[in-house]
Amino acid sequence: MKKTGLVANYMIALLVILAVNFILPRLMPGNPLQAIYGDEALLAMTPQLQEELVRRFALDRPLAEQLVSYLGTLCRGDLGYSYFYNAPVAGVILDFLPWTLLLTGLALLLSTLFGLFLGIESGYRRGRMLDKVLLGGNMLLGGLPDFFVGILLLLFFGVFLSLAPLAGAMEPYAGHSGLALALDVLRHLALPLAALVIARMTGAYLLTRNTMVATLGSAYILTARAKGCTDSSIRYRHAGRNSLLPAVTATGVQFANLVTGALFIEIVFSYPGMGSLLYKSLLTRDYPLLEGILLLVALSVLLVNFLVDLLYAKLDPRVNYAR
Amino acid sequence: MHVNSWREIKQEGLGRTGIVFIILVVAMGILAPLLTSYQPSGYAGPVFSPPSPRHWLGTNDVGQDIWTHLLYGARTSLAVGCGVGLLSTMLSIVAGGTAALCGGLYDRILMRLVDALIIIPPVIVVILAAAYLRPNTMLLVVLLSALLWPGGARVVRAQTLSLQEKMSVSAARTFGASRRHLLFRHIVPDLGPVLVAIAIQDIRRAVFMEAGLSFLGVSDPSLISWGKMMQQALQFIYLDAWKWWLLPTGLSLAVTVSGFTFVGFALETSLNPRLRREVKHAAS
Numbered sequence: 001m002k003k004t005g006l007v008a009n010y011m012i013a014l015l016v017i018l019a020v021n022f023i024l025p026r027l028m029p030g031n032p033l034q035a036i037y038g039d040e041a042l043l044a045m046t047p048q049l050q051e052e053l054v055r056r057f058a059l060d061r062p063l064a065e066q067l068v069s070y071l072g073t074l075c076r077g078d079l080g081y082s083y084f085y086n087a088p089v090a091g092v093i094l095d096f097l098p099w100t101l102l103l104t105g106l107a108l109l110l111s112t113l114f115g116l117f118l119g120i121e122s123g124y125r126r127g128r129m130l131d132k133v134l135l136g137g138n139m140l141l142g143g144l145p146d147f148f149v150g151i152l153l154l155l156f157f158g159v160f161l162s163l164a165p166l167a168g169a170m171e172p173y174a175g176h177s178g179l180a181l182a183l184d185v186l187r188h189l190a191l192p193l194a195a196l197v198i199a200r201m202t203g204a205y206l207l208t209r210n211t212m213v214a215t216l217g218s219a220y221i222l223t224a225r226a227k228g229c230t231d232s233s234i235r236y237r238h239a240g241r242n243s244l245l246p247a248v249t250a251t252g253v254q255f256a257n258l259v260t261g262a263l264f265i266e267i268v269f270s271y272p273g274m275g276s277l278l279y280k281s282l283l284t285r286d287y288p289l290l291e292g293i294l295l296l297v298a299l300s301v302l303l304v305n306f307l308v309d310l311l312y313a314k315l316d317p318r319v320n321y322a323r
Numbered sequence: 324m325h326v327n328s329w330r331e332i333k334q335e336g337l338g339r340t341g342i343v344f345i346i347l348v349v350a351m352g353i354l355a356p357l358l359t360s361y362q363p364s365g366y367a368g369p370v371f372s373p374p375s376p377r378h379w380l381g382t383n384d385v386g387q388d389i390w391t392h393l394l395y396g397a398r399t400s401l402a403v404g405c406g407v408g409l410l411s412t413m414l415s416i417v418a419g420g421t422a423a424l425c426g427g428l429y430d431r432i433l434m435r436l437v438d439a440l441i442i443i444p445p446v447i448v449v450i451l452a453a454a455y456l457r458p459n460t461m462l463l464v465v466l467l468s469a470l471l472w473p474g475g476a477r478v479v480r481a482q483t484l485s486l487q488e489k490m491s492v493s494a495a496r497t498f499g500a501s502r503r504h505l506l507f508r509h510i511v512p513d514l515g516p517v518l519v520a521i522a523i524q525d526i527r528r529a530v531f532m533e534a535g536l537s538f539l540g541v542s543d544p545s546l547i548s549w550g551k552m553m554q555q556a557l558q559f560i561y562l563d564a565w566k567w568w569l570l571p572t573g574l575s576l577a578v579t580v581s582g583f584t585f586v587g588f589a590l591e592t593s594l595n596p597r598l599r600r601e602v603k604h605a606a607s
Contacts, residue, residue, distance in 0.1 A: 005435075005438075008435065008439075009435065009438045009439045009442065010439070010442065011439075012435065012436065012439035013439040013440070013442045013443050016439065016440065016443060017443060017448070020448055020451065020452070021451070024451060024452060024455050024456075025455065027455075028455060135337075136337065139337065139581070139584055139585060139588060140581055142584070143527075143577065143580045143581035143584035143585075144576075144577045144580065144581070145531055145534055145535060145538075145576060145577075145580065147535070147538055147553070148553070148573040148576060148577060151553065151557065151569060151573060152573070154560070155560075155565060155569070155570070159560060159565070166560075210595075256444040259444070260444060260446040260447065264535060264538065264539075267538075267539075268557065278450075278539075279539065282454060282539055282540060282541055283540070287454070287455075290451065290454055291451065294447050294448075294450060294451045297444070297447055298443065298444060298447045298448070301442075301444045301447070302442060302443075305442050
């Protein structure tokens with residue numbers, strides 16, 4: 001795909017997301033402040049605060065002016081005001097973001113690595129016992145909703161075996177530092193991370209396996225075999241290497257799935273990231289916070305996809321020659 | 324497409340398991356009133372009673388029969404899944420088919436839109452929309468279909484482009500067949516297995532997303548749904564109730580989703596010539 005076309009796609013996607021964010025609250029019946037903030041919030045607000053908010057978001061103006069002021073506030077990084085936390089939305093989100101970054105980043109890395117490795121091994125042994133077990137297992141686990149995988153791990157390791165902590169990202173008020181702190185964080189991270197990797201490994205695995213099966217049929221594999229290359233050399237240096245590409249390009253889609261999966265898994269484990277924040281904003285009907293979180297997640301997904309698409313053209317020169 | 328997909332799905336172990344799973348869940352949904360003597364919304368017995376002959380899976384925190392909820396939850400999942408499967412596939416056919424048949428500027432604009440919409444993570448948008456609209460089943464079907472059609476449209480367009488080169492289509496065209504006639508009489512019948520694959524994929528994602536939404540508590544509060552049952556059960560995880568409340572619900576959801584995943588995978592394998600059994604590879 002040409003670069004301008006690529007940029008255009010992402011611009012349209014961005015516009016659609018912004019439009020949904022802008023239009024939805026204003027579609028609701030009643031006065032816009034009520035729709036944006038919800039009934040409970042409105043009762044809790046002082047008249048001064050209400051007026052201040054109406055002025056800041058130009059809610060008493062025609063729709064076009066509202067749009068301009070909406071985009072203006074977004075550009076300044078102002079995502080609105082969370083009445084539940086009594087603080088600007090952007091600040092609240094920043095407090096919770098690091099945990100989600102840690103969880104999603106590690107999960108992306110591990111699920112891709114495991115998916116590649118298992119995919120190569122499984123594709124090479126196509127139709128044999130190990131392949132059947134891996135394929136069946138992956139289909140089964142990948143078919144489960146992420147939060148159910150999380151619940152199963154929580155029940156087994158947390159409730160049944162009492163091995164892992166049931167909630168949180170670290171022991172509160174334990175005053176750990178240095179290595180003890182790192183271990184504590186890791187202990188709390190283990191289950192959510194495992195759940196996310198298990199639930200989301202299937203994508204990379206299936207892609208790699210299928211490419212592997214197709215690659216193994218090509219002539220240069222036969223040549224390599226005829227030359228007397230060892231099995232492992234054929235598996236990894238010849239076929240495996242050429243099966244990497246689809247998995248790498250799928251990282252973008254994979255990332256979107258991982259982030260949404262992380263949101264749900266954090267709720268199961270009460271992990272203090274964006275997912276738990278999202279859940280709380282839904283329970284308390286804190287709409288500005290909700291919008292802020294979802295906008296940020298959507299934007300990050302777009303950004304990662306865009307970078308992967310750019311990288312793709314670099315990795316596979318054939319893409320540039322197409323068309 | 325000269326593949327007897329149905330036969331191939333039945334022959335493959337995974338596909339057969341999937342079909343059994345789907346039949347099981349459909350039976351649960353359809354036979355729900357026969358399999359239980361309670362009403363899903365009615366008070367059935369003391370709260371948190373453990374499983375007994377009267378309550379197969381015990382009762383929940385307000386004394387409703389969990390087995391009954393499980394059965395009626397299947398209805399919600401299947402209704403949303405099948406509704407989205409139908410509507411979204413229809414949208415895909417219309418969008419993809421007309422884009423391929425008409426071509427030109429219309430094709431380019433529509434496909435640009437598809438390319439852009441495919442990047443947007445549907446779960447995120449649907450959470451936001453559901454939080455404001457609190458959708459019932461109908462609205463949820465429309466919402467999910469609006470987000471899921473682009474993937475199928477791309478496939479339908481590609482297939483239509485190759486199918487319209489066929490002699491029979493050219494012949495119909497010279498007889499003055501309208502584009503609608505071409506699409507629904509000549510192209511769609513040939514698309515059969517591909518459309519089934521698209522629909523199954525849509526159903527799977529819809530069931531998945533409905534469960535996720537109700538797990539977050541943003542669907543219609545009066546709806547009985549597996550996702551919501553799991554959300555409620557998770558709050559009482561310190562009680563023993565998870566054994567007959569949380570696990571069976573999660574397993575039902577897992578069986579449903581895996582059923583569609585397995586059938587979809589078997590179908591895809593039968594449609595993708597490079598993955599078909601007959602091909603012998605250097606490794607085998």
